[in-house]
């Protein structure tokens with residue numbers, strides 16, 4: 330059972346930790362895949378720069394569970410009060426989920442202990458609150474591993490306001506769903522791709538959060554906070570899963586010069602934010618189109634161009650490396666000074682609208698589709714114009730694909746509803762990124 334460390338943490342705010350390096354005592358909240366990788370890295374290389382790293386305790390639920398790391402039994406603790414009683418210099422939260430992570434992170438920050446977390450669910454839901462507590466107590470709160478865990482960029486952006494003046498975010502931030510869609514070209518079904526991902530250890534035992542877009546939505550929510558766009562609950566975003574994607578949709582996208590990728594997309598104008606999470610048509614000319622397998626990438630457009638980050642998005646080892654760099658930064662003067670601004674403004678809550686994008690549509694009929702000109706006429710009567718359509722062999726009249734010019738979702742839905750009713754066909758519909 331985990332109990333809050335009320336006796337050691339309540340009361341007056343302790344001063345921020347000393348800023349010299351020396352020995353950095355780390356309390357791990359969680360010793361699962363990431364926590365164990367952090368502990369292994371500390372045991373293998375106990376020195377980082379001028380600092381010595383040491384694990385003072387690891388919070389777990391089940392002491393009897395077999396662990397992939399050799400920590401002394403005295404370090405495995407089920408009582409958070411005991412963790413804090415050992416006075417760690419930095420707390421690393423890798424429990425996952427909201428509670429008890431939120432309570433324990435709050436308590437650490439309120440006590441002036443720096444916190445490093447890889448928990449995107451926690452930061453997406455309570456990042457604003459935790460940053461303000463950190464700002465008040467002067468304790469750094471770092472979460473570099475929450476988005477594209479193996480690619481450090483959040484910290485850079487928080488120190489570079491001009492680079493961080495971003496107006497458009499496009500990316501692939503969930504490695505599992507990217508792997509699944511990449512594999513589906515060969516496996517033909519999502520179930521077979523999932524079996525392959527599980528065999529290679531690329532998916533969680535329960536992959537629903539990846540397949541349904543929840544994980545990517547949490548990461549987009551963290552990004553929107555981090556870039557100062559505002560506070561948004563992941564479930565308030567327009568989120569679609571990849572569970573409806575068919576291998577034949579991927580083939581049809583290829584015929585039109587694109588691929589289907591699990592993307593995040595967000596745009597900011599003077600007074601509004603639009604956002605979307607889900608599978609989308611990405612033209613082959615777009616850099617995101619060649620981000621395959623479990624790789625992640627993020628394209629951030631600012632006033633002078635597009636910053637493009639790519640690399641491993643997860644994996645215990647890559648995540649542990651990023652977490653330990655955060656630990657070192659949190660324990661040094663630089664990290665303390667830069668991440669603990671006492672003026673952390675409260676982010677306002679935002680309600681992103683759905684973006685106006687182009688669309689990729691694939692029609693299939695049991696027998697024969699109407700002539701292409703009739704389809705274009707019907708869509709035109711709704712004010713929807715085609716960019717291009719796939720040409721099928723004369724012998725195949727039961728399927729076609731086309732790309733529209735940008736239009737709002739509601740108008741597209743009305744037109745596709747009328748089209749599928751009139752032509753007695755089925756439509757698969759995806760947003761399309763601009764080339």
Ligand SMILES: NC(=O)c1ccc[n+]([C@@H]2O[C@H](COP(=O)([O-])OP(=O)(O)OC[C@H]3O[C@@H](n4cnc5c(N)ncnc54)[C@H](OP(=O)(O)O)[C@@H]3O)[C@@H](O)[C@H]2O)c1
Nearest residue numbers: 359360361362363389390391423424425447448643644645
């Ligand atoms: N896995 C990755 O590659 C990756 C990458 C980036 C970010 N992350 C994030 O890192 C965090 C941890 O991920 P993970 O894959 O390491 O998770 P995990 O393998 O499920 O490990 C969770 C750990 O937390 C402990 N724990 C959970 N609830 C607890 C409670 N109520 N009291 C005490 N201990 C508790 C568990 O204890 P027991 O061992 O006793 O069950 C386990 O040691 C998540 O937020 C995840 O989103 C993971």
